[in-house]
Structures are given as C-alpha cells and as structure tokens.
Amino acid sequence: MASHLVVGGGVNGLSVARGLAEQGADVLLVDKGRLGGGASGIAGGIVRNYYRADAITELVRLSVDIFEEDPEAYGFRQVGYLAAVPEAQVEDLVAIRAQHERVGYESELVVGADASREYLMWSWPDWEAPVEALLHERRGGWADAMQTVRHLASQARAAGVEIREGVEVVGFEGPQRAITSEGPLECETLVLAPGPWVAQVGELLGLDLEMRYLKAQEGEFALAGAGLSGRAGSEAPVVHLDQTQPLRSDQDGRVLVDGAWGIYFRMGRTGTGITGGGLPVMFESLELDPYGPENPEHAAEPAFEEFFVSGLAAAMRRFRRRAGDWRVTAAGGIVAHTPDNYPICDWVLDNAYAIVDSGHGFKTLAIGRLAAEEIASGTADPRLQPFRAHRFARGELHVASKGPYPWT
Numbered sequence: 001m002a003s004h005l006v007v008g009g010g011v012n013g014l015s016v017a018r019g020l021a022e023q024g025a026d027v028l029l030v031d032k033g034r035l036g037g038g039a040s041g042i043a044g045g046i047v048r049n050y051y052r053a054d055a056i057t058e059l060v061r062l063s064v065d066i067f068e069e070d071p072e073a074y075g076f077r078q079v080g081y082l083a084a085v086p087e088a089q090v091e092d093l094v095a096i097r098a099q100h101e102r103v104g105y106e107s108e109l110v111v112g113a114d115a116s117r118e119y120l121m122w123s124w125p126d127w128e129a130p131v132e133a134l135l136h137e138r139r140g141g142w143a144d145a146m147q148t149v150r151h152l153a154s155q156a157r158a159a160g161v162e163i164r165e166g167v168e169v170v171g172f173e174g175p176q177r178a179i180t181s182e183g184p185l186e187c188e189t190l191v192l193a194p195g196p197w198v199a200q201v202g203e204l205l206g207l208d209l210e211m212r213y214l215k216a217q218e219g220e221f222a223l224a225g226a227g228l229s230g231r232a233g234s235e236a237p238v239v240h241l242d243q244t245q246p247l248r249s250d251q252d253g254r255v256l257v258d259g260a261w262g263i264y265f266r267m268g269r270t271g272t273g274i275t276g277g278g279l280p281v282m283f284e285s286l287e288l289d290p291y292g293p294e295n296p297e298h299a300a301e302p303a304f305e306e307f308f309v310s311g312l313a314a315a316m317r318r319f320r321r322r323a324g325d326w327r328v329t330a331a332g333g334i335v336a337h338t339p340d341n342y343p344i345c346d347w348v349l350d351n352a353y354a355i356v357d358s359g360h361g362f363k364t365l366a367i368g369r370l371a372a373e374e375i376a377s378g379t380a381d382p383r384l385q386p387f388r389a390h391r392f393a394r395g396e397l398h399v400a401s402k403g404p405y406p407w408t
C-alpha cells in the first residue's frame with residue numbers, strides 16, 4: 001500500500017508526486033491514459049506573470065524560479081513576455097507592475113501611446129496596432145509542454161514515485177480506497193490532480209465541484225517569407241495584444257469582432273512559424289473524451305483561422321493582405337475553470353487533498369511543490385491560503401482584469 005495515491009499525470013500530479021516522494025512519502029501515481037495525455041501535453045506552455053489577482057504573482061515568480069533551475073531540461077525558452085494593451089487596461093498594467101515589484105519579479109512598464117509605439121517599433125519596425133501601455137517581463141517565455149512533462153516525470157521517478165499509466169480511477173470506497181480499472185488501491189492520503197476531469201473524479205468521492213469549460217483556440221501558422229523575428233533576427237518575446245477597436249478581416253475588410261478582442265503569439269516550437277491563440281469559447285458542460293484537438297469539439301472553431309491572421313495583420317504590416325497565404329494547423333483544447341478562474345489547493349475531505357487546475361498549470365508550476373510540503377507537513381502554507389475552496393462560499397473571489405480573456 002502506498003502512503004500517497006496521486007490521481008493524474010499532468011504537470012500538477014507529477015509535481016506534487018515528486019515533492020511528496022522527496023519528503024520521504026511512498027507515492028503511487030496513476031493516470032488513465034499516458035503522462036501528458038491531458039491538458040499538459042497540448043498546452044502552449046506560455047509562462048507569464050500577468051494576472052490582476054495579487055495572490056498569484058508570487059506563485060508565478062516561484063514557478064519561474066523552478067524553470068530557471070534547469071531551463072533546458074524543462075524545455076523553457078526564456079524569451080520574455082510582452083503585453084500590449086489599450087486605454088481601458090492601463091490601470092491593470094500599472095497594478096500588475098506594482099505586484100511584480102512587491103514580490104521581486106523584474107518587468108518594465110511603458111505608459112503612453114507614443115512611448116509604447118517607440119518601444120514596439122524598436123523590436124518590430126513595422127508594428128501597427130495602437131496601444132496605450134505595455135508591460136515587458138523578461139523572465140517570462142514559454143515551455144515546450146511535453147518536454148516539461150517528461151522532465152517532471154523523470155524527476156518524480158528519480159525521487160521514488162511509482163507511475164502507472166493506463167490505470168483509471170472509476171470509484172472510491174472512501175478516500176483511502178480507490179477502485180480502478182486494475183482493481184482496488186489503498187492509501188493513507190489521496191491527492192487529486194485530474195485536470196479538466198476534476199468534477200467527474202470529485203463526483204466519485206461525493207464532491208460537488210462547480211466547474212465550467214473553456215476551449216482554448218490555438219494553432220500553428222506558417223507564412224512563406226514572414227515570421228516574428230525582430231531587429232537583427234533576435235528571438236521575439238511572447239506577445240499578448242489586446243485591442244478595443246473593431247477587428248477587420250485581412251481577407252475582405254468586413255468586421256469580424258465589433259468590440260474588444262485579443263491575440264497572443266510566439267515563435268513556433270522549431271523556431272519557424274508562429275504559434276498563437278485568441279479568445280476562448282465557453283461551455284457549461286461538454287464531453288471531455290476523447291480529449292484533445294483530434295476531437296472536433298475540442299479543436300479551434302473554423303472562424304478562428306481568419307480571426308487570428310487578421311489579428312496578426314492588425315499588429316504588424318508584414319502580415320497585411322496575406323490572409324490566403326498561411327498554412328495553418330488548428331489546435332486547441334479544453335480547460336476546466338473554477339468560478340473565479342483561479343486554482344483551488346485544499347483538503348477536500350479528511351485524507352483527500354485536491355489541486356483543482358484552472359488553466360494556468362505552467363505558470364503555477366510551483367503549486368505542486370508547495371502542496372506537497374503542505375500535505376507532508378500538515379502545516380498550511382500561507383501562500384496557498386488565497387486558493388482555498390471556502391473562498392467561493394465566503395465571496396472572497398480573486399479580482400479580474402479588464403482584459404477580454406476570462407483567465408487574467
């Protein structure tokens with residue numbers, strides 16, 4: 001019998017399992033599919049400290065510290081992260097910069113249309129989109145998602161975690177006895193980290209977790225003769241562009257979005273092309289299996305392609321009137337969100353702890369480590385205090401930004 005049974009082999013499950021084993025626990029991790037077969041394996045892996053909620057700023061800094069321990073092993077490309085926003089979000093940026101300062105996370109804030117334009121044009125002389133402020137985090141970037149999963153798995157195994165893939169938890173007889181596709185498994189402490197499946201797995205334990213579902217719309221875009229490189233071929237940071245004026249089609253000029261819109265983009269994994277995404281689609285419920293972009297319900301909507309390349313054309317002149325020339329591989333996937341879009345880390349029953357992801361897994365990589373310490377020591381970590389489940393009943397929800405995304 002393992003002392004700790006971890007359900008879920010994504011970034012959260014692997015991190016907490018590794019942390020527990022390093023504290024001397026005897027840990028078994030099970031995953032119904034393969035490691036990284038959930039959200040972790042298909043994520044864009046963007047790492048940014050761009051949240052209006054104060055409490056998460058330090059968690060992201062700690063997560064960046066983890067990536068910086070061995071960037072190559074994690075597949076972490078520390079190219080920076082640059083958020084460029086319109087007037088309505090200037091206040092958010094100023095507040096986020098102050099949050100960075102409080103936790104010792106370096107970033108540069110530029111306010112004012114002319115200064116922002118000058119800053120952007122220094123990197124991309126053909127920058128076009130008008131913005132009122134920008135925040136440049138040089139410690140941000142993106143992680144190759146499967147490389148991070150593989151590294152976490154090898155660290156977990158090295159610490160002594162036993163990993164069994166293809167073992168699905170299908171029921172519980174209390175938190176200390178899980179019924180699986182391979183028979184019952186007993187443990188002293190159960191740790192749930194089943195990503196988007198958390199409401200289903202929670203229900204098996206009698207928990208009622210209120211989650212909604214969001215389809216992250218993303219894709220790989222390639223255009224002959226035009227990429228993201230800036231002056232002197234330097235590697236571009238991840239760019240997050242929000243706008244309030246209508247988005248017009250780069251194909252025929254019609255209005256695609258008559259209000260706030262946003263895109264985010266970075267260089268592709270192999271250094272060519274562009275990987276990026278835009279506004280998600282929300283669902284109250286949907287089928288999670290089969291999971292991933294091969295499921296047509298999970299892949300980006302057909303209209304996403306025109307939206308995204310038109311957004312790029314609005315950002316930089318080099319992409320203007322090229323709408324028909326892109327080679328596109330649509331991607332995307334489903335993330336489950338809590339009511340305030342921030343994670344839950346908490347004891348959900350005696351002997352059962354849950355990490356309820358809310359779509360920020362790479363940015364909050366430190367959660368697994370902190371949760372492991374909390375579980376092993378029995379002492380609450382103040383840094384996880386703002387992420388307890390009771391915040392919903394108490395109405396102590398995290399602050400949302402004025403951006404068009406539900407996750408900042």
Ligand SMILES: Cc1cc2nc3c(=O)[nH]c(=O)nc-3n(C[C@H](O)[C@H](O)[C@H](O)COP(=O)(O)OP(=O)(O)OC[C@H]3O[C@@H](n4cnc5c(N)ncnc54)[C@H](O)[C@@H]3O)c2cc1C
Pocket residue numbers: 007008009010011012013014030031032033034035036037038039040041042043044045046047167168169170193194195196197201216217218331332333334335357358359360361362363364
């Ligand atoms: C398209 C997309 C883009 C994203 N981009 C980013 C990004 O740029 N940056 C970022 O920080 N985050 C991003 N995210 C979110 C990020 O992927 C998640 O926050 C993170 O991967 C969640 O990790 P997890 O370990 O909680 O869940 P998962 O990686 O989903 O792992 C959960 C595991 O639990 C297993 N499981 C479920 N039910 C059972 C069961 N009954 N029995 C056994 N095993 C079970 C599943 O098979 C799965 O492998 C993105 C997500 C998507 C879908």
